Amino acid sequence: xxxxxxHFLIPAILINLFRDYFIKKKKRFSLRYVLIGGLAGxxxxxxxxxxxxxxxxxxxxxELHRTxxxxxxxxxxxxxxxxxxxxxxxxxxxxHHLKLHTILFVIAFxxxxxxxxxxxxxxxxxxxxxxxxxxxxxxxxxxxxxxxRSTILPVFDAALxxxxxxxxxxxxxxxxxx
Numbered sequence: 001x002x003x004x005x006x007h008f009l010i011p012a013i014l015i016n017l018f019r020d021y022f023i024k025k026k027k028r029f030s031l032r033y034v035l036i037g038g039l040a041g042x043x044x045x046x047x048x049x050x051x052x053x054x055x056x057x058x059x060x061x062x063e064l065h066r067t068x069x070x071x072x073x074x075x076x077x078x079x080x081x082x083x084x085x086x087x088x089x090x091x092x093x094x095x096h097h098l099k100l101h102t103i104l105f106v107i108a109f110x111x112x113x114x115x116x117x118x119x120x121x122x123x124x125x126x127x128x129x130x131x132x133x134x135x136x137x138x139x140x141x142x143x144x145x146x147x148x149r150s151t152i153l154p155v156f157d158a159a160l161x162x163x164x165x166x167x168x169x170x171x172x173x174x175x176x177x178x
Contacts (some may be wrong), residue, residue, distance in 0.1 A: 003116045004042055005157040010117060011110040012038030013164055020171060032096055033106045040110025043139075044069040046117075070115055070125040078108035 002010075015037040023029040047069040051061050068074075082104035093100055118125050124137030141149055168174045 002121050003153050003157045005042040005161060007039040007114050008154070009041075009115060009157075009160050009164055011113040011165075013160075014113065015072065015106060015109065016128040016168075017121065018166075019070050029102070030096060030098060032098060033102060034101055037106040037110040040107040041114050043107075043111055044074070044114045066118065066123065067129045070118065070127075071129040072115070072127040075112040075115070076107040078104045078111065094136065 004035055013036050016031075016034045018028065019031070019034065025141060036145060038119050042064050045065075047064045047067070048061070051059065051064045051101055054064060055061075062084075082101045085101040088100060091100065092098065093103070103145040115125055115127070118141050119136055122139060122141045126135045141152070165174075
């Protein structure tokens, strides 16, 4: 499976690119949404943290990981809640003026990207769990030579992080904040 850094960076980068190239009024789409989307990209793997507790009660990692938290129903729930709260679109949260419906849509996107990464890169998910044990997975990592498989994901994490930091410096001059 992709590493945690990739699960954070892919949604964060995609949301950031959306913000930079499709949103005309940047103040309406705060960089905080980028952070929220990146954090949401890690959320489905909280089932591993649940395993550390439930393991004492006899649950195995296979019974917990990539089941409920990796089903399509989780991002769909956030999308549904986003539409429900859309009627409150003029309501701003906190001092940063974030909109609840936008937060919910960004969380849904981050979780959905996590599912896509897990399906494409390494492993399977059960998208319809708990209603079906049907699983899907492309195992694209198996297309690589054997000697690369154990090292490519951490290398990809590092390269992705460095490229994103370079992009942020060139586009947003993040060194001004140091």
